[in-house]
Amino acid sequence: MSKNSSYFEQVFEVTRLIPYGRVTNYGAIANYLSLGSARMVGWALNKCNWNQDDPVPAHRVVNRKGELSARGRFPTPTMMQELLESEGVEVVDDKVKDFKTLLWNPSEELL
């Protein structure tokens, strides 16, 4: 968070804090940043692809069901799943396996 105040800047920072091999959902980030809506998180992350200078592990952010709803926003639809599997996250049918276990809640685990 540092000194940036923009919605997407804050979302970027929290997203970068997601531990390796873990995932989170939009609601958790929205709640942690008090953005008021998970849509703002998605809207902000939509620009993460443009910002290549500051890599954001947006592939670790999924919806509440653990589905890879963002795969369509990546350069290639399979890229998101490949990245997750590359980190040891099992993906089945475009959904994160054991999502509940891998879920990373910033408000609780970040402290």
Next chain:
DNA sequence: TCTTTGACGTACA
């Protein structure tokens, strides 16, 4: 300025 849209979430029938 108003309307539509969006990587979502919750509530309810």
Next chain:
DNA sequence: GTGTACGCCAAAG
């Protein structure tokens, strides 16, 4: 479990 409705707030047209 499924479908519909609404909230949420900012950007783009």
